[in-house]
Amino acid sequence: AQPEAPAPVAVPMRDLEWGQINFLHTTDTHGWLGGHLQEAQYSADWGDYISFTEHMRKKADEKGVDLLVVDTGDRVEGNGLYDGSTPKGNYTYGIFGQQNVDILCTGNHELYQEDTITREHRITVPHFKKSYIASNLDYIEPETGNQIPQAQRYTKFKTKNRGYTIVALGFIFDFDRNANNSVVIPVEETMKKEWFQSAIREKPDLFVVSGHVGLRMKEFEQIFKVIRDANWYTPIAFLGGHAHVRDARKFDDKAFAIASGRYFETIGWMSIDGIQKKSKDSASAEATVTFKRRYIDNNVLGLQHHAGVHEADFLTPHGRNVSKMITDARKALNLDHKIGCSPKDLWMTRAQYPSDTSIFSWLENEVFPDAIVNKERADKPRLTILNTGAIRFDIFKGAFTKDSTYLISPFTSKFNYIPNVPYDVAKKVIQLLNSGGSVFEAELNTKYLSIPEQMAPSPFLGREPASATHILPQFFDTSNGQQPLVADDTDDTDDNDEPQLVSGYTTKDDLGDDGDDAVHSPIKFYGVPNCVQSEVGFPEAADPETVDLIFIDYVQPWIIPALKFSGGDYDTDNITVYLNATLTDVIAGWVETHWTEGC
Numbered sequence: 001a002q003p004e005a006p007a008p009v010a011v012p013m014r015d016l017e018w019g020q021i022n023f024l025h026t027t028d029t030h031g032w033l034g035g036h037l038q039e040a041q042y043s044a045d046w047g048d049y050i051s052f053t054e055h056m057r058k059k060a061d062e063k064g065v066d067l068l069v070v071d072t073g074d075r076v077e078g079n080g081l082y083d084g085s086t087p088k089g090n091y092t093y094g095i096f097g098q099q100n101v102d103i104l105c106t107g108n109h110e111l112y113q114e115d116t117i118t119r120e121h122r123i124t125v126p127h128f129k130k131s132y133i134a135s136n137l138d139y140i141e142p143e144t145g146n147q148i149p150q151a152q153r154y155t156k157f158k159t160k161n162r163g164y165t166i167v168a169l170g171f172i173f174d175f176d177r178n179a180n181n182s183v184v185i186p187v188e189e190t191m192k193k194e195w196f197q198s199a200i201r202e203k204p205d206l207f208v209v210s211g212h213v214g215l216r217m218k219e220f221e222q223i224f225k226v227i228r229d230a231n232w233y234t235p236i237a238f239l240g241g242h243a244h245v246r247d248a249r250k251f252d253d254k255a256f257a258i259a260s261g262r263y264f265e266t267i268g269w270m271s272i273d274g275i276q277k278k279s280k281d282s283a284s285a286e287a288t289v290t291f292k293r294r295y296i297d298n299n300v301l302g303l304q305h306h307a308g309v310h311e312a313d314f315l316t317p318h319g320r321n322v323s324k325m326i327t328d329a330r331k332a333l334n335l336d337h338k339i340g341c342s343p344k345d346l347w348m349t350r351a352q353y354p355s356d357t358s359i360f361s362w363l364e365n366e367v368f369p370d371a372i373v374n375k376e377r378a379d380k381p382r383l384t385i386l387n388t389g390a391i392r393f394d395i396f397k398g399a400f401t402k403d404s405t406y407l408i409s410p411f412t413s414k415f416n417y418i419p420n421v422p423y424d425v426a427k428k429v430i431q432l433l434n435s436g437g438s439v440f441e442a443e444l445n446t447k448y449l450s451i452p453e454q455m456a457p458s459p460f461l462g463r464e465p466a467s468a469t470h471i472l473p474q475f476f477d478t479s480n481g482q483q484p485l486v487a488d489d490t491d492d493t494d495d496n497d498e499p500q501l502v503s504g505y506t507t508k509d510d511l512g513d514d515g516d517d518a519v520h521s522p523i524k525f526y527g528v529p530n531c532v533q534s535e536v537g538f539p540e541a542a543d544p545e546t547v548d549l550i551f552i553d554y555v556q557p558w559i560i561p562a563l564k565f566s567g568g569d570y571d572t573d574n575i576t577v578y579l580n581a582t583l584t585d586v587i588a589g590w591v592e593t594h595w596t597e598g599c
C-alpha cells in the first residue's frame with residue numbers, strides 16, 4: 001500500500017484577502033503532483049488542489065469576483081511520477097491535465113530534451129489550446145523543419161464575473177540550453193515583433209504576464225518597462241517562477257509580481273483591487289490599485305481552511321478521482337520500492353557545507369570515491385566535479401525509495417573525463433568554477449551551475465557576494481565564515497505561553513514579512529558553492545603529478561575554458577566517457593549496497 005504522509009499539524013493561519021481579480025498560482029512543480037509524502041506541511045496532491053480550486057471558483061462566483069488559475073512551467077523532471085515511466089511523463093501529463101488552468105507557459109525543463117519538447121507540443125499544448133501561451137518560444141516541426149510558435153503568442157479574453165478584459169502573455173527567460181527542436185527568442189527581440197507591439201496596444205483592463213522567469217532576473221523588468229511605456233495607468237500582474245522561491249516584487253504602484261516556490265510545496269495567491277474597466281478613453285490616472293499576496297502551504301488542512309468548507313465536504317468527486325489516478329500511477333511505477341534506509345537527514349541548504357549533514361559532503365566523501373570509478377583507471381588519482389544544481393532535494397532519515405532517487409537528481413547527464421591532467425592545472429578548475437568572473441564568456445555564467453535559489457536571489461535572502469573574485473559563492477561572508485541565508489530571529493528562551501511554532505517558510509518580500517499563510521518559526525538556509533569536488537586515490541606523501549579530471553557532463557562547457565585559464569591546452573577531443581551512468585543510477589547503486597539496515 002502507498003505510505004500515508006504524516007498528518008499536517010494545525011498552525012496559526014493568515015487568511016486570504018480577496019480582490020476583484022484573484023489568482024491561484026503554481027510553478028516549478030517538477031512532477032510532484034503526488035505531494036510530499038515525507039513532509040506533512042506539503043502533503044496535498046494534485047487531486048486535493050483540484051478540489052480546492054473547485055471550491056474557490058464557487059466562492060469567487062458567490063462574491064461576484066474572478067479567479068484565474070495559472071501555472072508557469074517546469075512541470076517536468078524531478079519526481080518519480082514523471083521520471084519513473086518510459087516514456088517519461090506517461091502518467092503526469094494526464095494527471096496535470098485534469099486541472100482547469102486558465103493561463104500556462106513553458107519552463108526550461110520542458111526544453112532540455114527533444115522528446116520533452118515534442119511531448120509538450122503534442123500533449124499539453126493541444127490540451128490547453130485556449131490557455132497555453134508561448135510568447136517567445138518556437139517549435140521545429142520534425143516532419144517539415146518549419147519553425148512555428150509552440151502555442152499562441154498571447155490571449156485576450158473577458159473574465160467570467162466582472163467582465164474585465166485581459167491581455168495575457170507567457171514568457172520563458174532567455175534560456176540557451178534548449179534542445180534543437182525549439183527556439184527561445186530573447187525577450188528584448190520578442191518585444192520588437194509586430195504582434196507584441198499590437199498586443200500591448202489592445203487597451204485591456206489588466207495585463208497578465210505569466211513567465212518562467214525569476215522575479216529578480218532582468219526579463220520581467222524589461223517587459224514591465226515596455227508595457228508601461230505604452231500603458232501609463234493599466235495594472236500589470238506578473239506571475240513568475242524558475243528561482244524556486246516564494247517572492248513578491250513591486251515594479252510600480254500598478255505593477256506587481258509573485259513567485260510561488262517549488263515542488264508543489266506552495267500555492268501562490270495574488271489578488272488585485274481597484275481595476276477600472278476601460279471606457280473608450282483610457283483608464284483614469286487616479287485609480288488606486290492594490291495587490292495582495294499569500295503563499296499557501298500545500299496541505300489539506302490549510303486548503304480546507306481557505307476554502308471555508310467542512311472537512312467532510314472538502315474532497316470533490318473530481319479531486320478524489322485525480323488523487324486515485326496518482327495513487328494508481330505511483331503503484332504501477334513501484335515508486336515506494338525501498339532501495340535502502342538513510343541513517344540520517346542530509347540537507348542541500350539546511351546544513352552548512354561542508355558538514356556531516358550536508359548532502360554535498362556525503363557525495364564528496366562517501367558516494368563518489370566508491371561509486372564513480374572506471375575499472376580501467378581505478379588506480380589513478382582523480383578529481384570528480386559535480387555542479388550543486390545537479391542535486392534537487394534533501395534526503396530524509398528512513399526509507400530511501402525508487403522515488404527518492406528521482407527527487408534527488410532526475411537528470412540524464414553522465415560522467416566524462418580528461419586523463420592525466422597535470423595536478424597543478426587540474427586543481428585550479430574547481431576554484432574557477434566557484435568564483436566565475438571574466439574567465440568565462442557571458443553565456444557561461446557560472447551561476448548556471450548552482451541551485452536555482454541562488455541564481456537571481458531576492459535582496460531579502462541574504463548578502464550579495466562580497467567580491468567577484470573570491471572563491472566562495474553567493475551568500476557566503478568571507479570574514480565570518482558561512483552565514484545563514486535567513487537570520488534565525490526566534491528567541492530560544494521559552495518564557496511565554498505562546499504555542500510552539502512549526503518550522504517552515506518565513507518569507508520576506510517587497511510587501512513585508514506576512515506573506516506566508518501559516519505562521520512558522522524560521523528555518524536557516526545556507527549558501528552552497530557552484531560545484532563540489534571529490535579527491536580520490538591521492539598519494540599520502542605528496543601531491544600527485546597528474547590526475548584524471550572527471551566531471552558530470554552538464555559542467556563540460558565550463559571545463560575547457562577553466563583548464564585553458566589554468567595553463568592546460570585541451571579541447572573536446574580530449575574528453576571521453578568515464579562512467580556510463582547517471583547520477584541517479586550512481587546514488588541508487590551506492591544506497592543499495594551501503595544503506596542496507598535500519599527501517
Ligand SMILES: O=c1ccn([C@@H]2O[C@H](COP(=O)(O)O)[C@@H](O)[C@H]2O)c(=O)[nH]1
Binds near residue numbers: 109112
Ligand atoms: O541537466 C541538467 C539540467 C539542469 N541542471 C541544474 O538545474 C538548474 C536549473 O534548475 P531549474 O529547476 O530550471 O531552476 C541549472 O542551472 C543547473 O544547475 C543540471 O545540473 N543538469
